[in-house]
Structures are given as structure tokens and as C-alpha cells.
Amino acid sequence: MSPKRLPALSPAETEILRLIWLLGKGTVQQVCDKLPRRRRIAYATVQTLLRRLEKKGYLTHASQGKAHVFSPAAKREEVIKRTVGDFVDRLFGGDPVPLMLHLADHSKLDADNLKRLKKFFAKEKP
Amino acid sequence: MSPKRLPALSPAETEILRLIWLLGKGTVQQVCDKLPRRRRIAYATVQTLLRRLEKKGYLTHASQGKAHVFSPAAKREEVIKRTVGDFVDRLFGGDPVPLMLHLADHSKLDADNLKRLKKFFAKEKP
DNA sequence: ATCATTATCGTACATTTGTACAATACGTCA
DNA sequence: TGACGTATTGTACAAATGTACGATAATGAT
Incomplete structure (x- = not known):
């Protein structure tokens, strides 16, 4: 079967997804740290975007200790x-x-x- | 002065703006006719998008008879x-x-x- | 002048997006 | 094992987006 069409990415989501690709995988904190200075958004915001990316099917997460480690779920x-x-x-x-x-x-x-x-x-x- | 930063384009707006560029200028109807078949949206929707593009500063319109003719307002x-x-x-x-x-x-x-x-x-x- | 036609305007509305606070849960170190 | 510090969850909310109906106004033909 062809890979199912995931819901479109919003601009902010796109940037966060890029950072996950860059890191390979990462926690909310790690993604925050990779945010370019031109783009300062709150921890909680990054978290929401990661959650949404997971719901849309772009990411999965595994709990490692207290933290969630997000990684790509789509090629x-x-x-x-x-x-x-x-x-x-x-x-x-x-x-x-x-x-x-x-x-x-x-x-x-x-x-x-x-x-x-x-x-x-x-x-x-x- | 540097050209002021216009508000960002939404995806749908982007496509409509492209069609105006393609036509040089045009009415709602003309834009509708140029919509690719893959992208069927109602006349009224195109109209709204043209209005929003004008409000954002990407287009102007001139009344020609009954119809509004929209044309680019930004390079x-x-x-x-x-x-x-x-x-x-x-x-x-x-x-x-x-x-x-x-x-x-x-x-x-x-x-x-x-x-x-x-x-x-x-x-x-x- | 009147009617049919066709455009625009005003308005609406469900979703999505961007952004984030407050409350709660989980681990860790003393 | 209790307190402390983070992390996650739940929730919120205003603004933007995609989409469009109904009412009104202008045009042209009769």
C-alpha cells in the first residue's frame, strides 16, 4: 500500500519536526535548546507542537525516565x-x-x- | 525605505495570488476559471481569499463596470x-x-x- | 422602467494554529 | 520516605484559516 497521506504540517510544526530530524530524536528540552535564537518560543509551546506532531503521525515517543523522547515516525x-x-x-x-x-x-x-x-x-x- | 513586511501568506492565499500573477490581473470569475481541477473551491471562497489578500496588502482592485478587477500591489x-x-x-x-x-x-x-x-x-x- | 442575471458584501462558523498557564505526576537525592 | 525540581497533562483562548450562504446592488436586455 502507498504510505498514507499524513495531515499537512503547519509552519510551526514544520520547524519543530526539522529539529527532531536534526537531533535524530529528542526531548522537549533538547528541542528547545536547538531553537534558533530568532525563534524563541516557550517550553510549553514546543511541547504542544510535539504532541500535535505525534497525533498527526509524524512522531512517536518513548518514555525514558520522566522524560518523553520523541522520534520520527514517518520517513x-x-x-x-x-x-x-x-x-x-x-x-x-x-x-x-x-x-x-x-x-x-x-x-x-x-x-x-x-x-x-x-x-x-x-x-x-x- | 525597505518594503514593509507584509503579513504572511496562508497556503490557500498563496495559490490565489499565484493565479493573479499568472493572469496579470483578473476578476473573481477569471481566477475561478484558472483554478486547477485538483483544487475546486467555491466562487465565494475565492472572493474571500482575494479580499483578504487585498487587506493584507498583496492586491488592489479597481471597479470595472460591475466587476472588481484585482491586480498585484506588491512586487x-x-x-x-x-x-x-x-x-x-x-x-x-x-x-x-x-x-x-x-x-x-x-x-x-x-x-x-x-x-x-x-x-x-x-x-x-x- | 422592469426583470433576470450576475457580482459583491456582509456575515458566519467550524477548525486549525500559535501560544501558554496551572495543576499534577514522576524521579532523585538526602 | 519525603521534599524538590523538573516533565507532562489538561486546558484555554485569541487569532487565523478554509469554506460558503444569503442579501443586496449593479447591468443589460426587453
């Missing part, structure tokens, strides 16, 4: 694909090319990344 | 930049490279677009 690659797909649909009508060109144009890419991208596209059949 | 390029930026922040922590690689990997690019991208990256300084 990151899949989630990314769907999320990016939805985004491209809404903003670009489903055509990824304008987005790629936009990113290429507006991102300050360091030499290293530039090389990776150059190589990637150089390798593609013409 | 598309700016809006795109901010919207994509927010998205990259939330899903990739601000690093555009994974998104670019993801897109390159998962999009079925036709020869033409591939060439554009190849050329783009080939041209960049090493």
Missing part, C-alpha cells in the same frame, strides 16, 4: 517530498524550475556547494 | 523571495542547498530546462 524523505511538492504547487503551479532558478540566483552559495551543484548538473545527460 | 519577486526564504528556514534551517539538490533529484526535468540549469551552473565561478 523524512517522504515528508520532504510531499511538503516541497505542495509548496511548489501553490507558489509555482507545480513547476520546480522557477524555484530552482530563484534559489540559484538568490542564495549566497559557498564555493563548496557551488561545486556540488555544478557537478550535479554537468553530469546530467544534455 | 512578485519580493514576495517570492520572502515566501521561499521562510519556507527554507522552516524546513531546512535556512540552507537552500538541500532543497536545490532535492528538486534536482526529484523533478522530471525536460531537456530544455535541464540545459538552462546546466548552463546556469556551468557559468558560475568555481
